[in-house]
Amino acid sequence: EVQLVESGGGVVQPGGSLRLSCAASGFTFDDYAMHWVRQAPGKGLEWVSLISGDGGSTYYADSVKGRFTISRDNSKNSLYLQMNSLRTEDTALYYCAKDSGYSGYYGMDVWGQGTTVTVSS
Amino acid sequence: QSVLTQPPSASGTPGQRVTISCSGSSSNIGSNTVNWYQQLPGTAPKLLIYSNNQRPSGVPDRFSGSKSGTSASLAISGLQSEDEADYYCAAWDDSLNHVVFGGGTKLTVL
Numbered sequence: 001e002v003q004l005v006e007s008g009g010g011v012v013q014p015g016g017s018l019r020l021s022c023a024a025s026g027f028t029f030d031d032y033a034m035h036w037v038r039q040a041p042g043k044g045l046e047w048v049s050l051i052s053g054d055g056g057s058t059y060y061a062d063s064v065k066g067r068f069t070i071s072r073d074n075s076k077n078s079l080y081l082q083m084n085s086l087r088t089e090d091t092a093l094y095y096c097a098k099d100s101g102y103s104g105y106y107g108m109d110v111w112g113q114g115t116t117v118t119v120s121s
Numbered sequence: 122q123s124v125l126t127q128p129p130s131a132s133g134t135p136g137q138r139v140t141i142s143c144s145g146s147s148s149n150i151g152s153n154t155v156n157w158y159q160q161l162p163g164t165a166p167k168l169l170i171y172s173n174n175q176r177p178s179g180v181p182d183r184f185s186g187s188k189s190g191t192s193a194s195l196a197i198s199g200l201q202s203e204d205e206a207d208y209y210c211a212a213w214d215d216s217l218n219h220v221v222f223g224g225g226t227k228l229t230v231l
Contacts, residue, residue, distance in 0.1 A: 035220070037166075044123070044207075044209065044222065044223075044224050044225035045158070045160075045166060045209050045211075045222045045225065046222065047211070047219060047220040047221065047222055050219070050220065059218060059219045059220075060219065061219055062217070062219075095165060095166070097166075100171065104213065105153075105211075105212075105213040105220050106154075106171070106172075107156040107168055107171035107172070108156075108158070108166070108168060109168045109171070109177060111165040111166055111167070112165065113165055114165060
């Protein structure tokens with residue numbers, strides 16, 4: 001069964017850091033690009049970041065560029081999001097999603113259940 | 122303010138046909154394919170339509186997508202109560218160099 005399981009969410013103060021993880025199973029992880037997408041409470045989906053299958057290409061939303069870093073460890077079938085300088089507006093449910101292609105955006109065909117990040121003093 | 126524009130809400134009665142629009146620009150919908158996602162209440166999004174008009178395995182043929190110029194549409198025919206959900210369009214934007222989502226459309230089945 002193809003599955004994505006996020007972890008690492010929690011409550012953090014503004015200016016703090018958090019590292020999210022996403023464990024993948026049921027497919028050849030390094031054959032596919034991966035995304036992080038977030039959803040603030042009661043709001044719509046916001047794309048955050050994309051990484052190619054080999055990790056060589058990364059892309060970020062303007063709202064997180066310079067603060068967040070996406071990475072992957074293909075030997076561990078894992079995706080990560082290092083979040084620094086967190087702001088209250090980063091509060092959201094963070095989803096990990098598999099793309100149907102190796103590099104670039106073709107469609108997010110598998111989604112995890114999400115991990116909640118709350119930035120509050 | 123989302124790069125892709127969707128109506129915030131749509132509604133229909135069971136059996137009806139409903140259409141949800143998604144308007145963009147030459148840098149996104151005009152030059153790249155559009156995908157649609159369905160998010161049922163309290164659940165993760167699900168890919169509904171990819172490459173403008175293709176359905177993943179398991180998606181009923183009641184759902185269809187189309188694209189013309191810088192706009193795209195999702196049509197749902199034979200509306201059912203279980204179709205009540207939020208629907209999002211998305212595409213790659215060549216100018217921003219990243220994925221852009223529409224603001225989402227909440228579909229209510231009356």
